[in-house]
Amino acid sequence: MAIYALQRVFLSALIIAVAVTLLNVMLHLVPGDPAVMVLGPRATPELIERTREAMGLDRPFAIQMMTFFGNLLRGDMGTDVFTGRSVTTIVMEALPYTLSLISVSILWAAAIGIPLGAYSSIRRNTWIDRVTGVLSVGTISIPSFVMALYGVLIFAVWLGWLPAIGAGEGLGDQIIHLILPAFAVGVSWVGYIARIVRASMLEVMGESHVRMARAFGLTERRITRAYVLRIAVLPAVTLIGAGVAHLFSAAVFVEVIFARPGIGALIVAAVNERNYPIVLGAVLITTAIIVLATLISDLVIAWLDPRQREGL
């Protein structure tokens, strides 16, 4: 298990390095001069040239990448070219907002989706199952930004119950500001999780150990809770682990619509401004989180199922 874990950690580091290098290549391929963006239209060509040199943009690409990784090993992700602030600080300021958004989104989606899927499977082929199925597929097919727009219109503009923008100050205020964005990001996951749990439940319910439990005269409620749901929920957990990247993407739109700080909004703005250090720093952290989520998921599965350790 230890060797397997080490192999996975090494592979994860490699994935991060490749992702950041590829991103850097792409950034350099697309047109746009960060020095021009930083200095604005009235800077002289001489000043622009001096700034390019100061930013290290005049050096060969390979040297720029080596410098980036060298600095990274010292914990330095560079400096924001506009404000002069540390990239680490900027990214770490934005990250908690995105992490809280995606965590709350997935938690409420799981809290609704798992019982819904389970109930649907127990009452399969009834009108409740059919309604749940239609609702699940309906929520899956509605993009998060559409939910965000309608959420704002209904709950903030028409009803005035919730704020339309911002992240709030203080815990209570932050929770209130999180309700609509988390609803928008999480709603499609309710459908996903409900469908996965339902299908998985139906499969597990047909297995021999469940039939055995019935033969022993256990109640349906006990069989469902103790023998079916605990197994049937595992695919949903795997889905959530693999869906972290999708959640980050959904958060980008939602952060823009709710004028909410976060890593998605930060990356979008930085790409437009050709603010390379911020783009690289933010993508590095995002990639690391996604890779980490996948790594944890793989390790947990490997721990539960030793057969998985053989295939890296």
Added chain:
Amino acid sequence: MKDEVHTITLGRRGFLQGAAAAGLAAGTMPLANALYAQSGSVLRAFSYADIDKLDPGFYQNGYNVDVMNCIYSKLARYKPGREWEIELEAAEELEQIDDTNIRFKLKPGIMFSGGYGEMTAEDVKFSFERVLEHDSPVKGDWGPLQSVELDPDDKYAGTIVLEKPFQPLWTITIPYGVGHIVSKKAVMEATEDGSDFGMEPPAFSGPYILEEWKPNQYVKMVRNPDYSGDLKPGYDEIRIIPMDDEKVAERAYEAGDLDYTAISLSSLENYKARPPKNTVIEEYPSLYYVWVGMNVENETLKDENLRKAIQYAINVPQIMDAAYFGAAEPSTGLIAPGLIGHREKSLVPPEGDLDKAREYLEKAGGAPSQPLTIDTLNATTWKTIAEVIQAQLGQIGIQVQVNVQDSGSFWTLGMESEGDRWKKMQLVINRFSMMPDPFYATTWFTTEQVGVWNWERFSNPEFDKLHEAALSESDKDKRGDMYRQMQDMMEESGAYRFLTHEGSPVMFRDDLEPALRPDARPLYLGFKPA
């Protein structure tokens, strides 16, 4: 949108006459008299962008200056209203002695926060000269500044000395970004050499101080406890909230999360028909100018007749209807109504003339064999403009391909420093911001700017000469004529089809009274409860 008739009264002479006649003195400014204090009040306002520089000597854009206006002092500032005027702020006297000397005298008792003492002429000298000394990207705002000489007998007085006359000094230098005064002692302590202090102001002198900046969330300004001037802030707290999209701001306003916001032109008619509760909607003209540019050095567009065919084939009112929902008016040139040098009419009529377009096309030997390209930013308005032009040019047989680009890529399109992309660039939809002086518009179209910001590569020695001469011309009418001639030259070259200045509608709660520049730029210092 209908622009109201404005008269520019902000020239040097106009200002001098007004100042002399009124005998401007400390404590007598209209804004100061009008300002009203209310405790416990918060103003929440929308901004198109977050701040990224708070050193006025190195300011980058108007969003930073909106904040600087509140936390620092200037000799004079823009006066809120529908006409371009300035009024004294930190200066009790400000006088142009001759073409190159401007004498000022500060009000005594303006204090810097943090124990940095009283503002003196030494601080003014330091603030203005450091812009040149440290090669600021915006040193052009100070034009031919030579030095600031101190009055040996009066620590509050001094003289701004120019190498040659510079009219924009009164319109975009003193009342705007680089005109702010910082504490010499505080800046030297913070930076050691007086260079850019970035986002950490070492001392404040305005009625507000920056209490908190949460990047991409808000800028929070509160009353300056050390402020000893005669202005009384209208609010205890001003919170400026940056949002990329004005539609988001509109919804936030409707939800009650904002007190003041700009409105998109596409929403204006709806809001006018069904305004949100307790809301005032006002329309202001904008200084932005939008045009279709043509690269005169491109192999295909070298032919002036082809360019003129394109000019005449473009029907501007149709574009206004499609892209701006009829809420913007066609423009006549670079310079907006109300500013010196505005043209009453363009040479090519707004509707164009398809017959003339065909005549020019025939002289050019027919439509190009390959489709022309039109580059534009990836925003709905620009894409719509490009598509309408594509259809309009199609009427005379010119095929057009629309290239949509993100802002980072688009804004380096015609720059020679970016390689050979400029050679392939043909048509481009462009939009520049503007300050209330015509110099700020024509400066981008000189020969010196070819391959930098002059992407059409228009070059005319007569234009360059007029541009230089107009900087020093103190006669308002003569100066206006010069800028009108320059716009004629641009249009005659066939490289430009001027489209619009857009518009700047805003909405705000009826329990507040905003203080806005004539182009609707907020002057938060003057916002007050109604």
